[in-house]
Amino acid sequence: MVRLITHNLLACHAKGCTSNNFPLAFSNVQIEIREAEFNPEFLKNFIPKVEWNALVDTARQLGDTSLPLEQPEMLDEEFLKSLHHVLLEIHVEEGVMTCPNCKHEYPISNGIPNMLLAEHEIG
Amino acid sequence: MFFKYLIVFAQAHHEFRIPELQSVAKIHGFDISLPEGEIETDRPFMIVGLQSENHARQLAAIYEFYAQGSTYEEVHVQNRANQALWSRYKLNTSFKFFVTAFNHKLPQTQQRQVVESFSYTDFMGKIDMKNPDIVLGCFEEYVEKKGMIRDRHDDHGQFRQVYLGRWIEELGSARVLIKTFDVKKRNYFGNTSMESEVSLLMANQTLASPGKLIYDPFLGTETMAYPAAYFGAQVLGSDIDGRQMQGKGSDRAPDLILYNYTGHLLTFDITHNPWRCGGLFDAIVTDPPYGVRASAKRLGRKKDSVPKGWRCISNIEAILAHDSPYIPPTKPYELSNLAV
Numbered sequence: 001m002v003r004l005i006t007h008n009l010l011a012c013h014a015k016g017c018t019s020n021n022f023p024l025a026f027s028n029v030q031i032e033i034r035e036a037e038f039n040p041e042f043l044k045n046f047i048p049k050v051e052w053n054a055l056v057d058t059a060r061q062l063g064d065t066s067l068p069l070e071q072p073e074m075l076d077e078e079f080l081k082s083l084h085h086v087l088l089e090i091h092v093e094e095g096v097m098t099c100p101n102c103k104h105e106y107p108i109s110n111g112i113p114n115m116l117l118a119e120h121e122i123g
Numbered sequence: 124m125f126f127k128y129l130i131v132f133a134q135a136h137h138e139f140r141i142p143e144l145q146s147v148a149k150i151h152g153f154d155i156s157l158p159e160g161e162i163e164t165d166r167p168f169m170i171v172g173l174q175s176e177n178h179a180r181q182l183a184a185i186y187e188f189y190a191q192g193s194t195y196e197e198v199h200v201q202n203r204a205n206q207a208l209w210s211r212y213k214l215n216t217s218f219k220f221f222v223t224a225f226n227h228k229l230p231q232t233q234q235r236q237v238v239e240s241f242s243y244t245d246f247m248g249k250i251d252m253k254n255p256d257i258v259l260g261c262f263e264e265y266v267e268k269k270g271m272i273r274d275r276h277d278d279h280g281q282f283r284q285v286y287l288g289r290w291i292e293e294l295g296s297a298r299v300l301i302k303t304f305d306v307k308k309r310n311y312f313g314n315t316s317m318e319s320e321v322s323l324l325m326a327n328q329t330l331a332s333p334g335k336l337i338y339d340p341f342l343g344t345e346t347m348a349y350p351a352a353y354f355g356a357q358v359l360g361s362d363i364d365g366r367q368m369q370g371k372g373s374d375r376a377p378d379l380i381l382y383n384y385t386g387h388l389l390t391f392d393i394t395h396n397p398w399r400c401g402g403l404f405d406a407i408v409t410d411p412p413y414g415v416r417a418s419a420k421r422l423g424r425k426k427d428s429v430p431k432g433w434r435c436i437s438n439i440e441a442i443l444a445h446d447s448p449y450i451p452p453t454k455p456y457e458l459s460n461l462a463v
Contacts, residue, residue, distance in 0.1 A: 002387075003387060005357070005387065006359060006387045006389065009359075009398055009399055009403050010389075010397045010398070010399065011397055011398070011399035011400075012397065013395055013396065013397040022399050034385075036385065039333050039334070039355075041333050041334035042333060042334045042335075042336075042357060044334070045334045045335070045336070045405075046336060049336075049401060049402070049403055051399070088357075111388070112365050112368065112388045112389065112390055113389050113390065114365065114390045114391075115361075115389055115390060115391035115396075115397045116363070116390055116391055116392060116422065116451050117391075117392075117395055117422060117451065118451050119422065119423060119424050119451055119452060122392075122395050122422050122423065
C-alpha cells in the first residue's frame with residue numbers, strides 16, 4: 001500500500017546520501033486503484049506539506065496526468081477530487097523505488113515498502 | 124457563562140480523566156472549566172462548568188448539577204435554593220429517581236428513605252422506571268476501605284460527599300468502542316497488543332479526527348493505529364519488522380473490514396528513518412518497545428555474531444551472497460537512548 005501520499009514523504013537515507021535524494025523513482029510497478037473515502041478537510045490540511053513538483057512528476061510517471069504542473073491557488077472541488085485520487089487511491093503493490101542520487105533500491109512487496117538498510121549502509 | 128455539570132467517571136485509568144476531558148472539549152470546540160485548586164483525580168465525581176447542555180451531550184455519564192453536601196441536610200438546602208433548575212419538571216414529566224453509592228452498597232430500605240426525603244420537590248409526573256422523560260441521580264461517595272474488615276452495616280450514611288443531578292443523554296458514548304476494539308475479538312493480534320481502552324484514550328490525546336495525519340513509529344500489530352483511524356485520521360505506521368504488520372495470508376483482512384481501516388505501512392528502523400524534512404505529521408502516537416516480551420531493536424550486527432570465516436562486517440559482499448534474501452541483522456537497543 002505505497003500510496004503517493006507516503007511516497008511524497010520519503011527520501012533516501014542510506015549512509016552519506018544527503019542531497020538530491022528525493023523523490024525516489026518508481027520502476028517495475030504494479031498498480032492497483034482502490035477507492036477511498038473523499039475527505040476535503042484532510043486534503044486542505046495536507047496541501048501545505050506536499051512537495052508539489054515531486055507529486056506531479058511521480059503521478060505522471062505512473063500515468064496519471066490529472067494534476068496541473070503548477071499548484072493552483074484556488075482549491076475547487078474538481079482539483080481536490082483529482083488530488084484525492086492521486087494521493088490516496090493509487091496503490092503501488094509491487095515494484096522498486098530507486099534513489100536518484102545513490103541508486104539505492106528499496107523494494108516494495110505486498111504493498112509494504114522495505115526501507116531497511118543493510119548493515120554497511122547505516123550511518 | 125458556565126453552568127454546572129456533574130461528571131461520574133468510569134472507574135479505570137483515572138490519570139487520563141482530566142486530559143481526556145480536555146481533548147474531547149478541544150476536538151468538539153467548546154470550553155470546559157475545571158474545578159479550581161488541586162484536583163483529586165482518583166475521586167469518581169467532579170463538578171465542571173460548561174456553556175451549554177449541547178456541549179454536555181458530547182460527554183458521557185454527565186448530570187446537570189443540582190446540589191452537593193457532606194450531609195443530606197446540606198443537599199436539601201442547596202437543592203431548594205436551586206429550584207429554578209428543576210421546577211419546570213414538576214408538572215407532566217415522567218421521572219425516575221435512583222440512589223447509588225460509590226465504595227459502598229446501599230440496602231433497598233435506605234435507598235427508599237433517601238428517595239422519600241426528596242418528596243418536597245413535589246414532582247407530579249408519573250414514575251416510570253423504563254422510559255422516563257428525566258432521570259434524577261443521587262450519588263453517595265464513601266471513602267475507600269480496601270482490605271479492611273468491617274461489618275455489613277458499618278458506615279451507613281457516613282459518606283464523604285453526596286451529589287444530586289439530572290442525567291443528560293449523551294449523543295453517543297465512546298465506551299462501547301472498548302468492546303468493539305477488544306483485542307480478544309480480533310482475528311489477528313500479538314502478545315503485546317495494547318489493550319483497547321488505553322489505545323482509545325491515547326488516540327483521543329492525539330486529537331485524532333478527520334483531516335489529521337498521525338504516525339506510529341512502532342506499529343507492531345497496529346493496535347494504536349486502529350482507534351486513531353476510526354476517529355477519522357489518516358494513519359501512517361512503520362516497524363522494523365514488517366511481518367507483524369502484514370500478518371499471515373488473509374489473517375488481518377476481517378479486522379481491517381471491521382474497523383474500516385486503511386493504514387499506510389512501511390518497514391524501517393526508526394533510528395534510521397527515511398522521512399524527508401518538514402513538519403509532516405499532526406501527531407505521533409505509539410506504544411514503544413520495552414521490557415522483555417518486546418524489546419527494542421535497531422539495525423546493526425552484534426559484535427560477537429559475525430559468523431566464523433568472515434573477518435569483519437566490511438566483507439559485505441560475502442555476507443550478502445551468504446544470506447539470500449538478505450535480512451539485515453538487528454541488535455538490542457536501550458529505549459532510553461531513543462527518548463528525548
